[in-house]
Amino acid sequence: MMTNFNNINTRGIDKDEAMDIALKSEKTRDFKSSIDDVVIGLSSGTSGNRGMFLASDDEKARWAGIILAKMLPTSILKKQKIALFLRANSNLYESLNSKKIKFQFFDLIKPIDELKLELQDYNPSILVAPPSLLRMLAKKQLDNEINLTPTKIISAAEVLDPIDEKYIGEVFNQKVHQIYQCTEGFLGHTCDHGTIHLNEDFLYIEKKFLDDEKLKFFPIITDLERKTQPIVRYELNDILTLKKDACPCGSHNTAIEQIEGRADDIFYFRNDQNVLVPIFPDFIRRRVITSSDSIKEYKVVQESPEKMTAFIQSDEEISDLIHSSFVEFCESKGFKVPEIFFETYEYTQSLNKMKRIESLYKSDA
Numbered sequence: 001m002m003t004n005f006n007n008i009n010t011r012g013i014d015k016d017e018a019m020d021i022a023l024k025s026e027k028t029r030d031f032k033s034s035i036d037d038v039v040i041g042l043s044s045g046t047s048g049n050r051g052m053f054l055a056s057d058d059e060k061a062r063w064a065g066i067i068l069a070k071m072l073p074t075s076i077l078k079k080q081k082i083a084l085f086l087r088a089n090s091n092l093y094e095s096l097n098s099k100k101i102k103f104q105f106f107d108l109i110k111p112i113d114e115l116k117l118e119l120q121d122y123n124p125s126i127l128v129a130p131p132s133l134l135r136m137l138a139k140k141q142l143d144n145e146i147n148l149t150p151t152k153i154i155s156a157a158e159v160l161d162p163i164d165e166k167y168i169g170e171v172f173n174q175k176v177h178q179i180y181q182c183t184e185g186f187l188g189h190t191c192d193h194g195t196i197h198l199n200e201d202f203l204y205i206e207k208k209f210l211d212d213e214k215l216k217f218f219p220i221i222t223d224l225e226r227k228t229q230p231i232v233r234y235e236l237n238d239i240l241t242l243k244k245d246a247c248p249c250g251s252h253n254t255a256i257e258q259i260e261g262r263a264d265d266i267f268y269f270r271n272d273q274n275v276l277v278p279i280f281p282d283f284i285r286r287r288v289i290t291s292s293d294s295i296k297e298y299k300v301v302q303e304s305p306e307k308m309t310a311f312i313q314s315d316e317e318i319s320d321l322i323h324s325s326f327v328e329f330c331e332s333k334g335f336k337v338p339e340i341f342f343e344t345y346e347y348t349q350s351l352n353k354m355k356r357i358e359s360l361y362k363s364d365a
């Protein structure tokens with residue numbers, strides 16, 4: 001997509017020029033980058049590997065209509081104050097502003113103690129933010145530093161870990177909804193039952209299955225709406241898990257059990273023949289969060305097939321429990337048990353996406 005950017009977009013926009021404009025606006029944090037009526041956005045990928053998206057005025061309007069239709073808890077005629085926490089603003093989002101719908105962008109680059117005051121002032125009815133930020137806000141709410149009264153909370157931009165979903169949901173006493181959106185488009189969202197459905201009313205999504213059970217897959221998306229930058233059979237490296245049972249909401253759109261993370265975060269263990277075997281992030285996640293009820297926060301990093309580090313925050317000492325959970329898992333599958341190091345989990349606010357399961361090891365497999 002990025003290599004052939006100039007040929008793929010239908011407005012004759014030059015990649016280098018567009019990238020230049022987008023990077024400048026990110027640096028100055030004045031997010032008004034466009035060429036004529038075409039807005040330019042950047043994905044949050046690592047530099048050198050960043051995606052760029054283009055949308056015309058018409059596409060922006062459609063997108064705004066679709067996202068409001070799908071995400072507003074009530075009629076469009078009811079007043080809503082939406083707070084949107086993002087790494088970078090985009091005039092895409094500002095196109096959502098109207099008399100009834102107030103929209104405010106909160107810059108994730110600002111420290112949380114500054115953000116919390118701005119947010120309290122605004123007191124949104126709908127709060128959209130990455131789960132790492134929602135979790136920090138939930139903590140502030142619990143400590144009575146803020147008193148927010150949102151009627152809908154939507155997690156976006158990062159994997160929503162069950163441990164965070166539970167914490168945020170309990171503090172704000174409501175279901176945490178999810179938007180599945182990336183550079184390539186608005187791909188899915190939760191229904192009233194909390195199930196993520198893919199937006200197959202305007203996307204054609206093929207599944208590239210990753211397991212024998214045919215539950216995990218990479219989505220291959222074709223967007224039936226976008227023309228400025230057509231998205232045709234574009235394979236994403238997000239690992240999605242199909243929901244086995246039908247969702248009670250009755251939607252025919254594919255129901256997703258969970259968005260697990262990126263293919264980059266697949267772990268590798270060695271089997272008894274010394275062959276590297278990929279382990280999906282969810283297997284790692286389950287091992288950790290089911291080890292003990294006293295676990296509060298965690299992150300697991302794989303440095304190599306022989307070494308991983310678990311960062312844990314917990315009321316009790318649970319490293320032995322986690323260690324034996326992995327030993328049990330490896331022995332049942334015939335894997336060599338990697339060395340597991342334990343450290344205390346500490347979260348530092350950052351513009352990087354928070355990942356609870358992260359692989360630093362890049363396999364050639």
Ligand SMILES: [Zn+2]
Nearest residue numbers: 191195247249
């Ligand atoms: Zn549903």
